[in-house]
Every structure is written in C-alpha cells, then in structure tokens.
Amino acid sequence: MTAKLFEQRRDKLAEQMSEGDFVIVFANQQGKLEKFSQDNNFLYLTGLNHPELIFAGGKYGGQFNSMLFIERSDPDRVVWEGKKLSAEEAVQISGIQTVKHLDEFYGVLSAYSPLIKKAFSNLGFAALNMPPTYPMHMLEPLRTRHPQIEIRQLNELIAPLRKIKDESEIKQLQQAIDVTGEGILDIMQSAAAGMMEYELEATLFFRMQVSGLKRWGFAPIIAAGINAATLHYEKNECRIKAGDLILMDVGASCNNYSADITRCFPAGAKFSPRQKQIYGIVLDVQKRVIELVKPGVELSTLNASARNWLAEGMQAIGLIKSADEVGKYYMHSVSHFLGMDTHDVGGREAKLEAGNVITVEPGIYIPDEKLGVRIEDDVLVTKRGHQVLSRHIPKEIADIEKIRRQALK
Numbered sequence: 001m002t003a004k005l006f007e008q009r010r011d012k013l014a015e016q017m018s019e020g021d022f023v024i025v026f027a028n029q030q031g032k033l034e035k036f037s038q039d040n041n042f043l044y045l046t047g048l049n050h051p052e053l054i055f056a057g058g059k060y061g062g063q064f065n066s067m068l069f070i071e072r073s074d075p076d077r078v079v080w081e082g083k084k085l086s087a088e089e090a091v092q093i094s095g096i097q098t099v100k101h102l103d104e105f106y107g108v109l110s111a112y113s114p115l116i117k118k119a120f121s122n123l124g125f126a127a128l129n130m131p132p133t134y135p136m137h138m139l140e141p142l143r144t145r146h147p148q149i150e151i152r153q154l155n156e157l158i159a160p161l162r163k164i165k166d167e168s169e170i171k172q173l174q175q176a177i178d179v180t181g182e183g184i185l186d187i188m189q190s191a192a193a194g195m196m197e198y199e200l201e202a203t204l205f206f207r208m209q210v211s212g213l214k215r216w217g218f219a220p221i222i223a224a225g226i227n228a229a230t231l232h233y234e235k236n237e238c239r240i241k242a243g244d245l246i247l248m249d250v251g252a253s254c255n256n257y258s259a260d261i262t263r264c265f266p267a268g269a270k271f272s273p274r275q276k277q278i279y280g281i282v283l284d285v286q287k288r289v290i291e292l293v294k295p296g297v298e299l300s301t302l303n304a305s306a307r308n309w310l311a312e313g314m315q316a317i318g319l320i321k322s323a324d325e326v327g328k329y330y331m332h333s334v335s336h337f338l339g340m341d342t343h344d345v346g347g348r349e350a351k352l353e354a355g356n357v358i359t360v361e362p363g364i365y366i367p368d369e370k371l372g373v374r375i376e377d378d379v380l381v382t383k384r385g386h387q388v389l390s391r392h393i394p395k396e397i398a399d400i401e402k403i404r405r406q407a408l409k
C-alpha cells in the first residue's frame with residue numbers, strides 16, 4: 001500500500017467536512033507485554049501500525065490540513081521497546097507532511113481551538129459507570145475549556161467511506177478469508193471424537209500464524225453438540241463426542257481486516273439423518289439469501305427473507321406449527337457489514353451498495369437435541385450482483401462427508 005491511498009482517503013474525508021470541522025484520531029496504546037493492535041480508524045486514515053500516535057486534520061481557510069504527532073525517541077528505551085517510528089518513516093508511510101512530537105499536542109491544540117467548531121474523534125463508547133476511553137480522556141480539556149466546540153464521534157464521518165471497500169481492502173479481506181478457509185479444511189481433515197474443542201482452535205491458529213496472519217479477527221467459536229446452540233460460546237473447552245455436529249465460527253485478521261466464516265461438520269464420517277435435515281434447510285436458505293444480494297437491496301429485506309424461509313423449512317418438518325414461532329430456533333439477524341471491524345460500520349438498516357462486504361449467516365438452534373447449525377459466507381456486493389469471497393470453503397453435505405470419510409480412514 002502506498003501513501004497515495006491514505007491521502008485519497010483523507011481527501012474523501014475532507015470532502016465531507018465543513019469549515020471549522022476538525023478530526024482528531026488517536027492510535028491505540030501499547031499494553032504491557034501485549035501484542036499491539038491498531039485502532040481501525042487510525043490505520044484506515046494513516047496506514048501507520050504504531051502505538052501512541054495522534055492524527056489531526058482540520059478544515060479552515062477552505063483547505064484541509066493534516067498533522068501527525070509521534071513519540072520522541074528515547075535512546076535509553078530502545079533496548080526495551082525497539083526503535084520508535086521516525087518522522088521520515090511516518091511521512092513515507094502516511095503521506096502526512098507535517099510531523100510533530102506528542103509533547104507538542106496540547107500546545108498545538110490550544111493554538112487551533114479558536115478555529116474549531118466541531119471536533120470528530122474516535123471516542124469509542126464507555127457506559128457512565130465505566131472509566132472514559134483514552135480519546136475521551138485526551139479531549140477532556142478541550143471539552144471543559146471550550147464548551148462551544150462540539151465533540152462528536154468520528155464514525156459519523158468515516159462510516160460512509162469505510163462501508164465501500166477499495167481494491168486493496170478487498171485483497172486483504174480475501175487473504176483473511178482464504179487463510180481461514182485453509183484452517184477450516186485443516187480442522188475438518190484432522191478432527192475426531194475424543195478431542196477437545198480447543199485443539200481444533202489451535203489447528204486453525206497454527207495455520208494463521210504460519211501464513212503470516214498474527215491474530216484472530218474475533219474470539220473463535222468452536223462448539224460441539226449442545227455448545228453450538230449457544231450463539232456466543234467462546235470457551236472452546238469441551239470434549240467432542242461421537243455423533244456431535246461441530247460448529248466453527250471463525251475468522252483470521254489480515255492487517256485488521258477480519259474474515260467471518262461459519263462451517264459445521266460431523267464428528268464422525270457422516271451427518272446423522274436429523275443433522276442432515278436441519279443442515280439442509282439452513283443451507284438452502286443461505287443460498288437463497290445470497291442470491292438476493294445486489295446494490296439497492298436493504299438489509300431488512302435479507303433479514304425478512306431469511307426469517308420467512310427458515311420458518312417455512314421448520315414448518316415443513318414439523319419443528320414449529322406456525323411461522324411466528326420461528327424465533328424459538330432462530331434469533332439473530334442474517335447479515336452484518338464486514339471489514340476492519342468484524343461487525344463493521346454501516347449499521348443494520350442500510351441499503352446495499354457496490355463495494356460493501358456483508359456476511360450471510362442463517363442458522364437453526366435446537367438445544368433440546370444438542371444441535372446448532374449456522375452457515376456463514378462473506379459476500380462482496382458488486383455493480384451487477386455479488387461475489388461470494390468464501391466460495392471455496394466447502395459447505396455442501398456431500399463435499400463435507402467426503403472430507404470426513406478420508407480424514408477418518
């Protein structure tokens with residue numbers, strides 16, 4: 001990726017800003033002895049994957065001016081923390097020409113504050129009984145000394161941009177999806193009854209690491225049998241029993257772009273007749289919802305269609321008597337935006353546009369039968385329709401049973 005790309009993104013951001021609008025975006029902090037993970041909005045606008053930085057941009061005098069604040073390097077700390085980002089590197093990666101040091105931040109902010117009408121920042125969210133986020137804390141002096149300045153969430157400005165993925169973003173998502181798919185195959189080829197769920201998790205994590213992807217996009221769900229009927233089961237600590245259906249809802253992250261894939265497979269070589277029946281309904285609905293995906297379609301339409309079709313399927317096998325009982329066995333939405341955040345910016349009510357990436361993930365959960373099925377693909381909205389980015393990851397019953405037969409030979 002080149003600095004040009006980040007310049008273009010900042011230009012697009014600036015196009016939406018009025019005179020007196022400023023953005024102040026904080027990089028994440030480095031936790032002690034923790035792997036660093038960058039703030040998504042900061043990474044999106046600067047390309048800089050380093051802690052403790054601040055990006056500021058303001059529209060005044062009809063122009064948009066950008067500035068970056070970096071850490072002052074301390075020779076005594078180098079042996080502990082490695083070298084800090086230098087001003088030259090910062091300019092080269094981000095294309096931001098004005099670089100200052102963090103200890104100058106409040107001085108600069110004081111000088112500019114008479115010009116600021118609105119300040120947009122990656123404030124995040126903190127309930128009133130929780131400590132403020134780091135950006136909230138950093139902007140507190142601005143809020144108290146200059147109460148006339150409106151401090152707002154950056155998401156309002158940046159969500160419309162981040163919702164439309166450019167080529168480089170789709171490439172990174174595709175890589176996250178492909179590696180996740182390889183890891184899912186590794187699991188299907190090696191899992192057996194008697195193993196622990198976390199062993200399967202380790203198989204996928206190994207595949208991610210040797211493929212150069214350092215982290216999960218979200219806490220992986222590896223759920224056998226009854227655990228698959230718990231939607232956000234993340235313990236992954238139970239033993240897999242013969243006859244279980246195993247649900248994996250997983251996604252690697254590639255430079256903060258997260259895959260989000262769900263696949264199910266039997267602990268043995270074959271689905272039981274009941275598993276096959278329920279899986280068949282979910283798969284059929286999933287394919288039909290994917291067929292609807294194109295520009296102009298609302299997420300609410302996908303949701304309503306999934307609900308109706310799942311209800312029909314459940315009624316056809318006598319699982320429910322009337323369609324309004326569908327919520328007993330299917331209780332979540334069918335799609336969300338996908339990108340840097342696993343549940344990406346864009347909302348739940350949006351109308352699809354070319355360049356959006358969404359998940360399609362219907363499911364049926366029957367705790368009484370120790371059975372949960374969800375099938376989830378990642379789908380790019382194209383000008384004419386859609387492209388399933390995760391199409392190479394097997395989901396047909398025959399394909400999965402073939403892999404399992406060979407695995408258990």
Ligand SMILES: [Mn+2]
Pocket residue numbers: 260336359361376
């Ligand atoms: Mn999902």
